[in-house]
Amino acid sequence: MRNCKAFDYIREIRDYAVEKGIQACFHLHIEKSHLMRIGNSSVSLNTSEHLYRLQIEVLKGRKTGNHTQMGAIESAGYVKRALDIAIEKAEFGFENNYQPLLKGPSENIEKSDQYDESLENLDSDYKVKFFKRIIEESGTQYSYSGSWSSGSVEIFMISTANKYEAWHLGTDQKLIMVLQHPVKRWELKKELSSWRLKDFKEEDVINQFKGLLPVYENNEGYKIEPGEYTVAFGAGAISELLFACTEIGFSGHAYEDKESWLCKNKIGDKIADKSITITDDPDSDLVFGMAFDDAGTKRKKFPLIENGVFKGLMYSIQTAAKYNKPLTGHTLLYVNNVVLEKGNDNPDLLESLKGLGKVLYIPDIHYVGMPSPTKGILTGSSRYNAVLIEDGNIIAPLFSCRITERVGKIFNNIIRISSKSESYNMSNTYDRRSPFALGMPSYIVAKNVMMTDSADSF
Numbered sequence: 001m002r003n004c005k006a007f008d009y010i011r012e013i014r015d016y017a018v019e020k021g022i023q024a025c026f027h028l029h030i031e032k033s034h035l036m037r038i039g040n041s042s043v044s045l046n047t048s049e050h051l052y053r054l055q056i057e058v059l060k061g062r063k064t065g066n067h068t069q070m071g072a073i074e075s076a077g078y079v080k081r082a083l084d085i086a087i088e089k090a091e092f093g094f095e096n097n098y099q100p101l102l103k104g105p106s107e108n109i110e111k112s113d114q115y116d117e118s119l120e121n122l123d124s125d126y127k128v129k130f131f132k133r134i135i136e137e138s139g140t141q142y143s144y145s146g147s148w149s150s151g152s153v154e155i156f157m158i159s160t161a162n163k164y165e166a167w168h169l170g171t172d173q174k175l176i177m178v179l180q181h182p183v184k185r186w187e188l189k190k191e192l193s194s195w196r197l198k199d200f201k202e203e204d205v206i207n208q209f210k211g212l213l214p215v216y217e218n219n220e221g222y223k224i225e226p227g228e229y230t231v232a233f234g235a236g237a238i239s240e241l242l243f244a245c246t247e248i249g250f251s252g253h254a255y256e257d258k259e260s261w262l263c264k265n266k267i268g269d270k271i272a273d274k275s276i277t278i279t280d281d282p283d284s285d286l287v288f289g290m291a292f293d294d295a296g297t298k299r300k301k302f303p304l305i306e307n308g309v310f311k312g313l314m315y316s317i318q319t320a321a322k323y324n325k326p327l328t329g330h331t332l333l334y335v336n337n338v339v340l341e342k343g344n345d346n347p348d349l350l351e352s353l354k355g356l357g358k359v360l361y362i363p364d365i366h367y368v369g370m371p372s373p374t375k376g377i378l379t380g381s382s383r384y385n386a387v388l389i390e391d392g393n394i395i396a397p398l399f400s401c402r403i404t405e406r407v408g409k410i411f412n413n414i415i416r417i418s419s420k421s422e423s424y425n426m427s428n429t430y431d432r433r434s435p436f437a438l439g440m441p442s443y444i445v446a447k448n449v450m451m452t453d454s455a456d457s458f
Helices: 005-019 076-091 124-138 202-218 235-249 252-256 317-323 407-411
Strands: 023-039 042-060 063-070 109-111 143-159 166-180 187-194 227-234 278-280 302-306 338-340 358-362 366-372 377-381 387-390 393-397 401-406 414-417 421-425 437-441 443-454
Touching: 005 023, 005 076, 005 143, 023 076, 023 124, 042 076, 042 124, 063 076, 124 143, 124 166, 124 202, 166 202, 187 202, 187 421, 202 393, 227 235, 235 338, 235 366, 235 377, 235 407, 235 421, 235 437, 235 443, 252 317, 358 401, 358 443, 401 407, 407 443
Parallel strands: 109 166, 227 358, 338 437
Antiparallel strands: 023 042, 023 143, 042 063, 143 166, 166 187, 227 443, 278 302, 278 338, 358 387, 366 377, 377 401, 387 393, 401 443, 414 443, 421 437
16 A cells, blocks of 8 residues: 555544544545547647545435545545534435445455556656657548546545555556548547556557558448348447446346336346356456445455346445345446456457358447337447448448447347457546446447448448
């Protein structure tokens, strides 16, 4: 655990709260963040932040009081003032119709195995040179945009329930690079994600663009007709699909309130093809693993679907309290460690698709929504890098097209799963730094997927 004077101030006020008989949990979130944006092939934003976010929750009977305070913690008095505000909020708070549980670790937990000091302190000049090489080698006749977010998150948590402490330190980065034709307006995209600086290489972006440019430059766009198709989903599309259906489908809160697409099923039911195994796995190197959740509960590998069978629901601490369920370690801003197990098919997508006839390859789904959560109907559009493939040969780029389909139907119609896995970063750069990535096969192929619309352009 890194030496931090703020931890000592929090410990001091925790001990004070114990003496006064106050039930309280202290959660300190420290982030170092750097964000560089590219627009019109040049740097449009270059900003850094070093933030302290102290969150205190006080439990008083069936009432809770929550207070968040931003700023450097330079004295115990600073923490004490935050505690006093949380106590006052609890005094006048809403009384729950169930007994809330006090957050806080039930054992000592430390995790820092996904920390890279060189990434935490990455210099802006490094990013500028990285972007510059990509633009020069991919072609200066195109327009480029994108972003590169990098930094670290440190979390310290204690409560008045005991002397246990939970601590996390990790780094993460996400790069998005988009190449756009200045006249035809089609776009190519490449994303990179890792917790180590050395994993990012310019060649990975350049090779992606150079491999697709001839397809887009030499072929007109292809417009599909509405109907059912065999669709190959790339890791990005799988991640968007899985994130949407996991947040709603496997949420204990949504399930108990009959708002989940799985609410008519029970644990042990077959809900997907036997090739589908999905776990929440904080120990996977494909994700940004959290050893404990925002309630201090230790996290471990948690099955959601195993060989097509419904295995588990994820409960936050207060949903568990409300419905008298065991804690599962899912008091999280996002369900952030989900892994879809890889399959046995050729890691080369084109080789795998030989003999399958016409296949739509959709590497990303854009503007994903779930208009009917109880039916599990998902909708979204293709945008970047989508192509028509016939018998393993790329025929033409696809005009923007829309998928509208039940996730349960997709997962029951799987015919290929790549034997190669990838990390796909889903982090939001507009909120507190809370990195999460999903572990996905590089592709899955499903038959009879409903495509409901196609534009006349990219």
